[in-house]
Amino acid sequence: MQSMPVFILKRLLYGVLVLLVLSFVIFSFIRLIPGDPVRMSLGPTVADEVVERMRSDLYFDRPVVVQYAHWLKGVLLHGDFGQSLYTKRAVSEDIAEFLPRTLELALLSAILILVFGILLGTISALFRNSWLDNTVRLLSYLGVVTPPYAFAILFLLVFAFYWKVFPLGGMPTLPPEIQTTGMVAFDALIHGRFDLFGDALAHLFLPAVSLSLGSIAYQARIHRSSMIDNIGKDYIAFANVVGVKRRTVIAKHLMKPSFIPSLTIFGLQVASLLGNAFLIEVMFRYPGFSRYSLSVIMAKDPYGIVAVTLIFGVVFAIANILIDLGIAGLDPRVRLRTTE
Amino acid sequence: MKRLAKTMAFSLVLLMAFGAVVTAATTLRTTITATPESLDPAVTSGENDWKVAVNLYDYLVYPAFADASPEASVAESWEVSADSLTWTFHLNQGITFHDGTELTAEDVKFSMDRMIAIGEGYAYFFSNRVAETTVVDDYTVVFQLSEPFGPFLVTLYRLAIVNKDLVMANLADGMYGEYGDYGKGFLLTNDAGSGPYSAEEFRIRNYVKLAKYNDYWQGVSAVAPDVVIANEVLDAATTKMMMGSGEIDLAHGRQELTTLNALTAMNDVDVAFFPEMSLNFFMINTKKAPTDDIHFRRAMAYATDYAAMMAIYPDSPRALGPVPSHVFGYAADLAGYEYNLELAKQELALSPYAGQLKQYPIDVSYIQGNGDTAKLCLQFAANMAQIGIQVNLVEAPWVLFCNQEESIETSPHVTNLFANASYPEAGAILELKYASWTVGGWNQNEWLESDTFDALISEALVTVDSEARAGLYAEMQHYLVDDLCPSIYTFVSVLKAAYRGDVFTWPAGNGSPHAIAEFNFNYRFFEML
Numbered sequence: 001m002q003s004m005p006v007f008i009l010k011r012l013l014y015g016v017l018v019l020l021v022l023s024f025v026i027f028s029f030i031r032l033i034p035g036d037p038v039r040m041s042l043g044p045t046v047a048d049e050v051v052e053r054m055r056s057d058l059y060f061d062r063p064v065v066v067q068y069a070h071w072l073k074g075v076l077l078h079g080d081f082g083q084s085l086y087t088k089r090a091v092s093e094d095i096a097e098f099l100p101r102t103l104e105l106a107l108l109s110a111i112l113i114l115v116f117g118i119l120l121g122t123i124s125a126l127f128r129n130s131w132l133d134n135t136v137r138l139l140s141y142l143g144v145v146t147p148p149y150a151f152a153i154l155f156l157l158v159f160a161f162y163w164k165v166f167p168l169g170g171m172p173t174l175p176p177e178i179q180t181t182g183m184v185a186f187d188a189l190i191h192g193r194f195d196l197f198g199d200a201l202a203h204l205f206l207p208a209v210s211l212s213l214g215s216i217a218y219q220a221r222i223h224r225s226s227m228i229d230n231i232g233k234d235y236i237a238f239a240n241v242v243g244v245k246r247r248t249v250i251a252k253h254l255m256k257p258s259f260i261p262s263l264t265i266f267g268l269q270v271a272s273l274l275g276n277a278f279l280i281e282v283m284f285r286y287p288g289f290s291r292y293s294l295s296v297i298m299a300k301d302p303y304g305i306v307a308v309t310l311i312f313g314v315v316f317a318i319a320n321i322l323i324d325l326g327i328a329g330l331d332p333r334v335r336l337r338t339t340e
Numbered sequence: 341m342k343r344l345a346k347t348m349a350f351s352l353v354l355l356m357a358f359g360a361v362v363t364a365a366t367t368l369r370t371t372i373t374a375t376p377e378s379l380d381p382a383v384t385s386g387e388n389d390w391k392v393a394v395n396l397y398d399y400l401v402y403p404a405f406a407d408a409s410p411e412a413s414v415a416e417s418w419e420v421s422a423d424s425l426t427w428t429f430h431l432n433q434g435i436t437f438h439d440g441t442e443l444t445a446e447d448v449k450f451s452m453d454r455m456i457a458i459g460e461g462y463a464y465f466f467s468n469r470v471a472e473t474t475v476v477d478d479y480t481v482v483f484q485l486s487e488p489f490g491p492f493l494v495t496l497y498r499l500a501i502v503n504k505d506l507v508m509a510n511l512a513d514g515m516y517g518e519y520g521d522y523g524k525g526f527l528l529t530n531d532a533g534s535g536p537y538s539a540e541e542f543r544i545r546n547y548v549k550l551a552k553y554n555d556y557w558q559g560v561s562a563v564a565p566d567v568v569i570a571n572e573v574l575d576a577a578t579t580k581m582m583m584g585s586g587e588i589d590l591a592h593g594r595q596e597l598t599t600l601n602a603l604t605a606m607n608d609v610d611v612a613f614f615p616e617m618s619l620n621f622f623m624i625n626t627k628k629a630p631t632d633d634i635h636f637r638r639a640m641a642y643a644t645d646y647a648a649m650m651a652i653y654p655d656s657p658r659a660l661g662p663v664p665s666h667v668f669g670y671a672a673d674l675a676g677y678e679y680n681l682e683l684a685k686q687e688l689a690l691s692p693y694a695g696q697l698k699q700y701p702i703d704v705s706y707i708q709g710n711g712d713t714a715k716l717c718l719q720f721a722a723n724m725a726q727i728g729i730q731v732n733l734v735e736a737p738w739v740l741f742c743n744q745e746e747s748i749e750t751s752p753h754v755t756n757l758f759a760n761a762s763y764p765e766a767g768a769i770l771e772l773k774y775a776s777w778t779v780g781g782w783n784q785n786e787w788l789e790s791d792t793f794d795a796l797i798s799e800a801l802v803t804v805d806s807e808a809r810a811g812l813y814a815e816m817q818h819y820l821v822d823d824l825c826p827s828i829y830t831f832v833s834v835l836k837a838a839y840r841g842d843v844f845t846w847p848a849g850n851g852s853p854h855a856i857a858e859f860n861f862n863y864r865f866f867e868m869l
Contacts, residue, residue, distance in 0.1 A: 034746075043385060044782060045778070045781070046459060047464065049459070050459035050463075054515075088377060088378050088528055094544075098545075161584065168585060169578060173541070284578075285546075298738060
């Protein structure tokens with residue numbers, strides 16, 4: 001018999017194991033790809049001995065297992081992910097600068113997905129086959145098939161270029177004394193700089209909406225289907241027959257079970273936001289992690305690639321754990337099975 | 341009394357407004373294709389790096405606007421010994437770095453020693469040539485060369501003078517022995533220069549912000565921008581919107597034609613043209629069948645429709661050889677190749693591969709991401725089809741494009757690329773493109789490995805007399821174009837930068853561009869309106 005904390009601990013340990021294996025696989029795989037990343041980084045005119053010196057300094061001239069052990073030791077003991085050939089500084093510095101920004105963008109997008117996805121799905125299900133339902137379904141279909149960058153161009157044109165309601169991309173820079181987490185809006189907020197907070201939100205809004213619209217549409221569709229499935233269940237019919245208030249039926253008896261598949265989808269959508277944000281970050285000149293990730297891959301930056309893979313792995317692992325916890329919280333049957 | 345108070349208040353408001361107008365800082369907002377890899381001038385060689393470096397640092401000599409010939413700068417004068425091995429530079433006094441300390445011969449020595457020790461960027465100009473640098477006194481420095489080097493003076497355009505004390509105060513652990521990392525970590529995002537602008541802020545892959553250095557020794561005009569912000573903007577749609585809404589004043593000069601046309605159609609947006617020391621090449625693998633045959637290569641050269649290619653890059657002068665026509669050492673009497681299908685077929689008939697074209701398709705590779713380059717290669721494929729040569733176009737990501745150049749076997753038959761001279765002499769591009777010691781890099785797909793050429797370029801580079809050196813450069817160009825045809829030369833690269841003519845003027849916009857592209861972005865010469 002295991003308690004919930006033990007269940008969580010086990011999941012965390014499995015997650016760590018998976019990440020270790022993943023890091024080794026990616027670490028080794030990159031070194032199998034033809035081409036010398038050091039030579040590429042330094043250029044064709046740099047002398048061979050300079051290239052060799054840098055390769056040695058970066059441990060690239062050792063066997064793969066030795067390289068990995070050295071790298072892992074650096075990560076575990078010092079939080080040192082190695083040197084990026086792309087930005088020419090420590091990968092940990094890159095992560096500290098770029099990751100919080102994309103996390104902030106993903107967080108705002110997640111809020112939008114959760115609120116509007118569930119809301120639209122609920123409305124659509126409750127007013128099934130009405131003009132409301134049809135409108136939501138049509139819009140969500142359009143949302144699913146339209147790529148995020150198309151929304152980005154449209155919003156930039158309309159709201160930033162013609163109407164000038166929002167800025168044309170970029171992100172404000174905070175004074176060094178209030179840079180705490182790296183998340184611009186959040187740091188401004190916790191330091192009471194509401195002017196900067198507003199400015200940061202203004203810069204975040206259009207990218208977040210562009211990024212989340214497809215997921216909102218998808219979420220709405222999933223939630224609608226889930227609610228329709230549950231509307232037809234006997235216990236809902238019974239609740240209606242015995243005179244439970246409609247509001248209570250919806251909020252207490254319908255939403256909770258309907259939210260379970262939605263939560264699963266929501267978790268995976270949010271986890272994938274980190275990687276899907278690349279074009280949004282390019283179009284909005286948003287210096288985030290997604291753009292950085294693609295850049296280090298294109299530059300064949302070994303330490304950068306391993307680090308971004310790990311980060312994505314951690315995000316997905318945490319997302320899965322949170323999904324499981326959320327589902328356990330919503331579904332008592334899952335809680336009981338866990339403790340059996 | 342009330343009236344007097346009102347008048348005084350109104351006057352005060354007027355005064356404040358006037359003061360604000362007079363003292364408001366002017367900001368020039370530009371875009372770049374990428375932020376600099378580093379602000380350290382000893383490790384970088386990219387266009388975006390040097391657009392910033394020309395503002396942050398000073399140089400012993402500075403290239404003249406019209407022809408890039410060396411003019412006195414930090415060095416007020418210099419002498420060279422009879423054997424051309426000893427170069428003595430006498431420095432101007434009173435030049436200060438951005439931290440207020442004076443630039444002396446010790447800083448020049450340190451900059452050269454540092455560049456050679458690190459060995460990156462443009463160090464290869466000096467690494468095997470500058471045997472020793474000596475400080476004679478505070479304002480006299482001597483470079484002792486191990487062998488004569490004809491272009492030495494112009495290569496000093498790439499020796500940025502860094503503040504030794506500042507760098508030494510900011511060393512971190514590294515691989516340079518007692519010098520640690522030689523300040524590479526510090527100079528990644530900070531400057532140690534004396535140039536007309538200092539680096540106020542640098543956010544990697546985001547933007548770089550420069551601030552005018554008002555104590556610059558040569559003076560900076562009051563109408564030069566006080567602040568320059570260069571944002572990394574990758575997307576054409578975003579660039580157009582930013583220019584249209586007035587959020588940027590100057591767009592980088594590497595826009596695709598459709599974007600450039602859209603920008604210049606906007607009100608008050610003009611275009612500045614300035615040629616680069618760069619050519620577009622179709623680089624032919626001379627060691628791989630069927631392009632290992634001289635007649636096959638000549639056939640391709642005659643079958644290329646140069647006018648059609650120049651229409652893809654309008655305003656770009658035709659190139660008849662490997663050296664841009666405005667660069668010292670260009671052979672003006674080159675005949676080159678013209679589009680002539682009859683001559684192409686005649687050359688092809690002489691090739692041993694003439695009757696076997698279907699068995700010998702050629703792969704043409706180009707770097708992914710530039711639509712105009714793709715059009716060039718499509719045009720090339722269409723041209724080759726006219727004489728029966730089958731072309732497979734391969735659009736390769738940068739990593740793969742570099743990887744494929746590591747051996748003859750993996751190198752494609754033809755690649756398309758712009759190759760650039762690092763200093764304003766023919767030798768720069770000739771050595772980079774055709775010397776056997778530069779094979780294996782993406783700048784050279786030809787795999788020429790010619791003893792004749794190697795001997796010529798080696799001799800040219802140690803020839804100090806400029807006329808004699810130019811003669812050798814010309815000989816090399818004729819050898820390449822007339823005898824070997826290892827490349828197809830299409831046009832000289834011309835940068836076209838769209839800018840708001842109602843916001844500022846600059847020499848390039850006034851029809852007086854600098855002969856070296858990056859030096860057009862010395863903001864000291866800009867005038868805000």
